Structures are given as structure tokens and as C-alpha cells.
Amino acid sequence: MFLSYRHNYKPNGSKARLNWQQQQGFTLIELLVVMVMAGVLATIALPAFLNQAARARQTKAINAVGAMNRAQHSFFYENAKFSNSINELGFAHLNEEGDYLYEVKGNTKTTRLIANPQDSSLRGYVGLVYLNRDAQDNAILSSLLCQGDQGAVPTPNFTAVGNQVIVGGCVAP
8 A cells, every 4th residue: 555645845845835726625616517417417317217107107007907808808708798897807906006097897798997097197098808709700809908198098989890899099008
């Protein structure tokens, strides 16, 4: 380990007194430049961070609606009808979290699994499970996930064409 000592001597050998120019530290300009740079970085990073938090809550809603879609499939296979209750599907706990209000609406051929955002910065989602028929008139369950705008739930519509159900007004996430 090396130690270095700093001695201030005048050329003639007598000790020099420290004057104002020789004191160590940062100038006011240097401190202001650092503060401005930190402020610029904060204005760039903070919105990106907040956007990631909203995306995480939306991803959670997408996963919840997807799981409810699959649960609705299972419920239909077991009961030959769609569930009209989030409790029957086993997802009542989702409404306790507060970011979204989840509900189920449907009839004998279609059902909507709705994730209604409680914050206007979040997107709404609707999961659709509906009964279709193939060319041999066999029943086929189909499902779809639709994404709405910020603060809004999408409103897809069903159109019956013969034995087929056509879905319109749905944007996939």
C-alpha cells in the first residue's frame, strides 16, 4: 500500500496558506449540471416505469380472462350449458384485487367473460366462448379474446350465418 502526502510549499520553501482557489469541492455550476442531468433521466425513466406497471396489470387481466375461457369450456363439457356466474367458474377472488371488475354474461350459445378496468389507464378485455357447428352439424366450442381501448371494454357482436356464429368488432391483444 502506498501512502501519498500532499505538501503545499511555495517555491522559496515556506509553507503556503490555502487560499480560496485551492480548496477542494464542486462548484455551483457543476452541481447544477448534475441536477439537470438527473432530472432529465428521471423524466425519461419514470413514465416508462409507470407504463410497465400498467402493462403488468393488463397482462394479469389477459391471463385471468384466458383462464376463465378455459374454465367455461370445462363447465360446458360437464354441464352441457354455459355458466352465468363467476363464482361457478371459481374466479370470484379476482374481484377482490381491485384493478378490474370481472363478470360473466351469456345465453345458451354464447358467453362473454368481461374484464372491466377500474382505472382509465388500463384496457378492457372480453373473452368469448361460443358454440359453433361444423359441416356435419357437430358442436364445436370456440373461444376468442378481444381487447378494448384504454378505460373501455370491447363490444364484439355475434352474427348467426346458418349454423355458424361469426364474431365481429373484436381486436385481438
